[in-house]
Structures are given as C-alpha cells and as structure tokens.
Amino acid sequence: MSDALVTSWFDPTRVNLLVGIAAFIGFILINIARARRGSDMYIRPMAGLKAVDEAIGRATEMGRRVLYLPGLGDMSEVGTLASISILGRVARRTAEMGCDLDVPGYDPVATTIMDGAARQAYIEAGRGDAYRPGTVHYVAAQQFAYVAAVSGVMLRERPAANIYMGSFYAESLFLAETGNLTGAIQIAGCDQVTQLPFFVCACDYTLLGEELFAAGAFLGREPVQLATIAAQDWAKALAAAMVVASLVASAAGHPELGRLLQTQ
C-alpha cells in the first residue's frame, strides 16, 4: 500500500506553534524597538558569564591559554550557533587581554566558521596581527578520538581556563573531570538537559537552559542583542502563565486550554 501524496498547503494541527512563533517574533520586535528608543533593559546577572572575564584574566596573569570547547554539534544545531556567538565574544576578550586562545573543533564546517568568527573578533579588537593561524583547529569528528585529543591537551598544556559552550553528549563528564583534575577554572553551558548534571558536578560555573543562548548577547552588551534576551524572558513568563492557566482550567473541568497547547 503506497502512502497518498499530501496536497494540503497548511497543517492545521500546528496552528498553536505558528501563533507561538508569531508571538515570540512580536516580543523580539517590541523589545528591539524599546532598545532603539534607549529604554533601560534589565537583564538578570548570570554568575557564569561574569566569571568569563575573571577566567580570561586569570589565564593572562598565569601566562597560560584559554581552552574553548564548542561541543560536538554541527551547524544544524542551535547550540553550535550559540557557541559561535559566544566564541566571538570570548575571542575579543582574549585579544584585548593578550591571552592565548585554543579552540579544538569537532565538526569541520563549524570549525571553519569558528575560525572566521575568532579571526574577525581579533581584528575588531585591533589585534588582528596577534591572531595565530591554527587557534581554531580541527581535531576529529569521532566522539572519543576528540575526547582523547582534548584530554591530552588539558593534561599536557594545562590551560588556565576551560570554557565549554555548545552541544555536549557522553564526552561532557570526561572533559569536565579532566579539566577539574588540572585545576583550571571551568565554565560550561550546554543545551542537552541530560549532560547538565555532569557539568554542575565538575565545573565552577554552569549555564542552565536558555542561559547558553543568552550568553553571546550578554557578553556583547549591545542593546539590540540584549532585547532578544528580554523577549526570551517575556516568552518564558507567557509559557509559565499558560501552563498554570491550563492546569487550573483542567482542574476546574475544562481541559480545552490544555488540549490547545498540545503539539503534534
């Protein structure tokens, strides 16, 4: 039996998602307009991100490098895109402070793009000449080969700071524990819920949930970028309100709102 060809131009079971995305875009546009008007935008402080400067400063004083690990995601993963954005900010700080940066890559496409982002950050910091070719380098596209190579770098070269930002899987604990053994200051952010406890155990600071995606904007402090964090917070508040409202409505014998929020 062959599947019939679908000829519909809209999937009505996804209307709720479409409305949600439209609302989120609306929040972003409203907050960008507020940012352009110069409105004060409160962004709650994140200890992990404040520690990035401290970690780079410590590495500079010790004359050791900062190891930035972008995770095992490829360019189709949003965690990798967030990691590229954070790398741009971290590279700018290392350039300004004159600290060595080392970025071992897993995915060849992401590695190539990160090389460009880091190089540009050095140029924008006025230190383009200080950018070492090979700062961002490809290691291996195999999980445990990558772990072996990076663990070796940690143990031999003893970077003063290890920054883990992106999508990590089973290698998270290997890398974070090895880094912990070397005494490096460790900051992690991961979009895989199952790996977060490992980072919490082994790192000094861990970014939870959406903090990874807010990190690039937070470190850059540009108003328009900060506006997207505010929009994220609005959306989260709306989602929480909808969850509570559907819970109360269901308890009162009206499960319609709960059904409306279900995704297909």
Place this chain on the structure above:
Amino acid sequence: MRNGPLFVTFVVGAGLVAVFFIPHHRVQEAQSVILDWANVVYAFALVLGSLSLWASHQKKFLSRAEGWPYSLVTLAALAFVTVAGSVQGVEEGTLVNKYYNMVNSPLASTMFALLAFFIASAAFRAFRARNAEATLLLGTAIVMMIGRVSVGEFLWSGFPPVTEWLLDVPNLAAKRAIALGIGLGAISTALKIILGIDRTYLGRS
C-alpha cells in the same frame, strides 16, 4: 553584495520554518533536496578540516613541541587512512575497514569504559554534605541508588515507588522547566540569525 549572505540566510531560514507548516509533498521534497546540499558542503569542509589537522600536527612535530610523538602518530594515521581509503575504498575486508574495526573501535570502547571511573569521582565530589542542598542531594542519591537495584526492594518494598516518584515528579518538573528555557532560547537564537541580528557566524559583529 555585502548583504548577500544575510539575504540567503533569511530566505533559506524563513523558508525552512515555513516548510514546517506546509505538508504539501512537493514542498517536502524540495526541503529534502535542500538538506542534501548540506552534505556537499560538508564534503568540502572535511578537506579543509583534514588540512587543518595536518598543519596543526606538522607544526607540533617539526618544532618538537611537548607530546610531539602523538602528533607523529596522528600524521601517520591520517596519511595511511587517506591513501589506503583512496586506493582500496572502505568496504569490508579493506585496510581502512580493518583499521577501523581492530584499532579505532577498541580504542573508542576503551575510552567509553573509563566513564564509570569519571562518574564515581564526580559523584564523590558532588555528594559531600557541605550544606543543606548538598545533603538533600546526597540523601536523594542514596534513595535512588538503593531503589534502583533489586536489593532495595528486598530491604523495603517502598524504595522502588519512592524512586519512581522522585524521577517522575521533582526530577521531571525540573527537566521540563530547563527544556522549556532551552526551547525558547533555541527559537530566539534561530530568529536572531534568520533576521540578521546575530552575524557572528559570518565573521561580523
């Protein structure tokens, strides 16, 4: 021309979001074709990656940097796999296939096996009762560990239901809260890139 990449990103990104809501078979087929293009880009990037790997280890080997013998092994392995794979292919029985099954896989399994020791050392550090929260974590961990093995049920039949409750109620609630944040953050990041707000991936601030 300067905004060309931004335009391409916007059209492709917004197009693929739209495709999520359009089940028409022609649109879905077009999406498959576009996603296949990613493999072509990947093949080119793999060459760049291999060159980067060669350059990085060649430099370490020539300058006799610390750990240079590892670089020599990496260079030899890269050269061997490239040449043998080009000449013989990678099918069953070829040198690359044997190398993969007899060297690479056992090494990867060995690395993975070390995870047990890393979990033990991390757990030892995490479960020290330094304050109220850590003590609560320690107590929960003890209940979980006892409740998930058969001796737990033997000691007290209430252990398995308690562990199930811990997993299904407080644990799941926290996981969903974090997952909700991750979902919103992911949408926000994707929109920033589609709308051209974040251009770091293009090497621009």
